[in-house]
Amino acid sequence: AQKVTQAQTEISVVEKEDVTLDCVYETRDTTYYLFWYKQPPSGELVFLIRRNSFDEQNEISGRYSWNFQKSTSSFNFTITASQVVDSAVYFCALTLYGGSQGNLIFGKGTKLSVKP
Amino acid sequence: EAGVVQSPRYKIIEKKQPVAFWCNPISGHNTLYWYRQNLGQGPELLIRYENEEAVDDSQLPKDRFSAERLKGVDSTLKIQPAELGDSAVYLCASSFAREDTQYFGPGTRLTVL
Numbered sequence: 001a002q003k004v005t006q007a008q009t010e011i012s013v014v015e016k017e018d019v020t021l022d023c024v025y026e027t028r029d030t031t032y033y034l035f036w037y038k039q040p041p042s043g044e045l046v047f048l049i050r051r052n053s054f055d056e057q058n059e060i061s062g063r064y065s066w067n068f069q070k071s072t073s074s075f076n077f078t079i080t081a082s083q084v085v086d087s088a089v090y091f092c093a094l095t096l097y098g099g100s101q102g103n104l105i106f107g108k109g110t111k112l113s114v115k116p
Numbered sequence: 117e118a119g120v121v122q123s124p125r126y127k128i129i130e131k132k133q134p135v136a137f138w139c140n141p142i143s144g145h146n147t148l149y150w151y152r153q154n155l156g157q158g159p160e161l162l163i164r165y166e167n168e169e170a171v172d173d174s175q176l177p178k179d180r181f182s183a184e185r186l187k188g189v190d191s192t193l194k195i196q197p198a199e200l201g202d203s204a205v206y207l208c209a210s211s212f213a214r215e216d217t218q219y220f221g222p223g224t225r226l227t228v229l
Contacts, residue, residue, distance in 0.1 A: 044220055
């Protein structure tokens with residue numbers, strides 16, 4: 001069975017601090033996708049990134065960066081110079097290739113509060 | 117381009133009443149998903165459609181939940197009768213195909229009293 005663990009339930013930082021959100025996943029499959037979504041107070045899940053299991057390159061998009069390490073089954077998300085608008089719940093998710101592809105398995109989320 | 121549209125945004129009903137949620141996916145997206153998100157949890161898949169066909173409804177409580185996707189576009193999720201434990205946010209998502217990224221709507225927050 002697949003599982004996604006986000007051990008950090010809540011994180012609070014002051015604006016301009018860097019913050020890393022942890023994600024650890026479990027699967028016996030060798031081919032899968034990993035995702036990060038942001039859920040602001042409005043409730044809509046906003047897609048941030050998708051990474052397939054064959055691509056371990058780290059990615060940077062503006063203030064956001066992602067570190068994918070298959071050796072530790074982790075897909076961590078770092079926000080550099082955090083801003084108040086980054087306050088939200090962030091979800092890491094996993095889906096497999098094949099028949100069950102499309103069934104996103106979500107972690108429980110990490111609530112990030114960025115204070116001015 | 118318009119995103120996934122859901123209505124209503126909020127619904128308050130008494131237990132044993134019926135309720136229905138509507139979803140309009142992104143234009144051209146063939147795959148549609150309904151998820152349920154309980155408070156403090158991540159979303160969990162209820163049903164997935166590929167065009168008009170429900171290809172995965174293994175997590176849908178079929179005794180009280182039903183869904184349809186007529187003409188492979190809009191979809192309706194129904195609960196009858198609602199129970200207290202059904203209070204949650206119901207999210208609709210769509211993707212061009214099963215292997216593509218899912219985009220979510222704003223959700224319907226259901227409160228059952």
